[in-house]
Each structure stands twice: as C-alpha cells, then as structure tokens.
Amino acid sequence: MLHFSILGALEIRTSAGKAEIPGDLQRSLIQVLLVSEGRSVSGETLAEEMWGDSAPDNQANALQAHISRLRRRLKSLEPDSPVSRLSTHPSGYRLTVAAGELDADEFVKKIAEAETLLAARPERAAELLRQALxxxxxxxxGHFPGGAVCRLAGARYEEQRLRAxxxxxxxxxxxxxxxRILAELNEAHxxxxxxxxxxxxxxxxxYRSGRQADALDAYRRMWRRLSDEIGVLPSPSLRGVEHAILSHAPELTPGDDCPVSQSA
Known part of the structure; x- marks a missing residue:
C-alpha cells in the first residue's frame, strides 16, 4: 500500500519509508493524476500541465515516455502488486488510488463527518477537525503548485482548510x-x-472573555478594511454579532443549549 500526500510538498510513502519522485515533469504528472480523483485525464491535459506553452515538438512521444517512466517507478514501489496503478484508457490515463491512500481525500472526509456532528457532538467535531487540519x-x-489544474485544486483545498x-x-x-482559541482566532483573523x-x-x-471593548474595536477595524479595500459594508451576519454584543444578547453566552449561529 502506498500513501500519497499533497497537503504540503508531494510525498509518496511506502512501508519502507519515503519514496522519491525525481524531476519536475514527473511531479507535475503524478500531481495532476492524483487531483483527478480516479478519473481519466487526457493526454492534452497532462501535456498542458507538464509543459504549458513550452511543449516539445514530439509531445506525444515525450508524454508517453514520462508515463512509462512513472509506471515503472510506481511498480518498483509495489513489486508484489499484480496490476499497474497507472492505466491507459481511450480517454487518457488514470491513476488508481484506494480509500485512505490520499491525504486530501481523508481531509475532506473528516470535514464532512465533523460537520454532521457539530450540533449534537461539538467536542467530537472539534477533535476530528484538529486531526484534519x-x-x-x-x-x-508545497512550492511546486504545477499547472492550471493543480493550482485550481490547490485553491479548492485551501478553501476547505479555511472552512475547517x-x-x-x-x-x-x-x-x-x-x-483556548483566542490566540488561534486572532492569527486566523x-x-x-x-x-x-x-x-x-x-x-x-x-466578548465571552470579558473584553467587550476589544470585540467592538475588532468590528470597527473590519468595517474600515472592508470599506477601504473592497468598497463594501459588513455583511448582515457580522453586523448582527456587533448588535448582539452591544445588547448583551443571551445567545452569546456559551452553553450546550445555546450554540453560536452564523447570524448570532
């Protein structure tokens, strides 16, 4: 079994440890296959991801050479496997990744599970989310985001990280x-x-820490930033939190029967 990691620099691990994938083109190739989530990827897409506007004249042959090279490398990491992970199809090439083998997939699953538990079991949800993050x-x-496909995937994973x-x-x-989370929240903000x-x-x-003035100051700074940088007013949700703080609304009091809502 292999374990692929893309939430950071690309890594492939085996039972014996970390395996190297040398060369930028090979890394580009496996990254785009990984983010395609088991779907076939056309040769044109792979070539664009690997070379962009600098594709060689013999692009098809060069791509096939890199496919063969990657296939051999993956096979060497799993010598007892009866089939190749990297298969050829009429629509392109597909990398088979089983459940639990790609960190990004596990990350997304943990977020989904935590979201379903948030209302009824917030402590367990927090535990899952800390594991995911x-x-x-x-x-x-890492510092090798690849081509357009991988950059879009990276932006999607980053948005999911912020959501988590x-x-x-x-x-x-x-x-x-x-x-407990004041410092983390300050850094995130x-x-x-x-x-x-x-x-x-x-x-x-x-507010809950007895710092109402600081809470309102954070709102005023956010108001100015939104106005100055993008020319918008705070959302109804953010204005609702300010109003709740000014009126000492009971829903701001922590308690199992009084969850924090988006509209506070």
Whole structure:
C-alpha cells in the first residue's frame, strides 16, 4: 500500500519509508493524476500541465515516455502488486488510488463527518477537525503548485482548510472554550483579513472573555478594511454579532443549549 500526500510538498510513502519522485515533469504528472480523483485525464491535459506553452515538438512521444517512466517507478514501489496503478484508457490515463491512500481525500472526509456532528457532538467535531487540519504540512503541493489544474485544486483545498478552521472555532465556541482559541482566532483573523466569519468568531470569543471593548474595536477595524479595500459594508451576519454584543444578547453566552449561529 502506498500513501500519497499533497497537503504540503508531494510525498509518496511506502512501508519502507519515503519514496522519491525525481524531476519536475514527473511531479507535475503524478500531481495532476492524483487531483483527478480516479478519473481519466487526457493526454492534452497532462501535456498542458507538464509543459504549458513550452511543449516539445514530439509531445506525444515525450508524454508517453514520462508515463512509462512513472509506471515503472510506481511498480518498483509495489513489486508484489499484480496490476499497474497507472492505466491507459481511450480517454487518457488514470491513476488508481484506494480509500485512505490520499491525504486530501481523508481531509475532506473528516470535514464532512465533523460537520454532521457539530450540533449534537461539538467536542467530537472539534477533535476530528484538529486531526484534519493537522494533516497539512504547508501549502498544497508545497512550492511546486504545477499547472492550471493543480493550482485550481490547490485553491479548492485551501478553501476547505479555511472552512475547517471556521467549523473548528464554531465547535470550540459551542463548548465554551473561547479562551483556548483566542490566540488561534486572532492569527486566523489577521491572516485572512477579509474573511468575515473569522472576525465574527473572534469578536464572540473576546466578548465571552470579558473584553467587550476589544470585540467592538475588532468590528470597527473590519468595517474600515472592508470599506477601504473592497468598497463594501459588513455583511448582515457580522453586523448582527456587533448588535448582539452591544445588547448583551443571551445567545452569546456559551452553553450546550445555546450554540453560536452564523447570524448570532
């Protein structure tokens, strides 16, 4: 069994340890096959991902050579496997990856499971989300994002990572752990200054920590940033949190029977 990691620099691990995939073109090839989630990828797409506008004159032959090279490399990592993971189809090429072998797939599954548990079992949801976020070793694909297909996939995974952070903070707030996550929330808010949900959660955590003035100051700074940088007003949800803080709304009080909502 192999384990493929793309939540960070590309890694392939076997029972014996980390396996090297030498060369940028080989890394580009396996990355685009991995993010295609078991679907066939056309030769044209693979070539575009590997070479962009610098494709060689003998592009088809060059691609076939790289396919053969990767197939041999993967086979060498699983010498007892009766079939090749990398197969050829009329529509292109497909890499077979079983359940549990790709970190990005496991990351997405953990988020989905946590989301279903958030209302009824927020502590378990928080545990799953911390496990999921702990799978990241750096930006998707590290410092080698590849071509357009991989860059789009990387952006999609990054959005899911931010969503997982939002869900985690929601879960922690539901069980009254506002003090525990204040530093994490502050970092998330600073790192994503136009993402309003982090600001909402940060304001709630500050308010619950007895720092109402700081919570309202965070709102004012967010208001100015939204106005100055993109010319919009805070969303109804963010304005609702400010109003709830000013009126000391009971829904801001932590408790199992009083979950934090998007509209606070």
């Amino acid at each position: 702990g799978m990241w070793r750096g930006p998707a694909f 952070m939002e869900l985690l903070f929601d879960a922690e707030l539901r069980v009254g752990r506002h003090a 600073i790192s994503n200054p136009l993402r309003e949900r982090f600001c909402e959660q940060f304001m709630i955590a500050l």
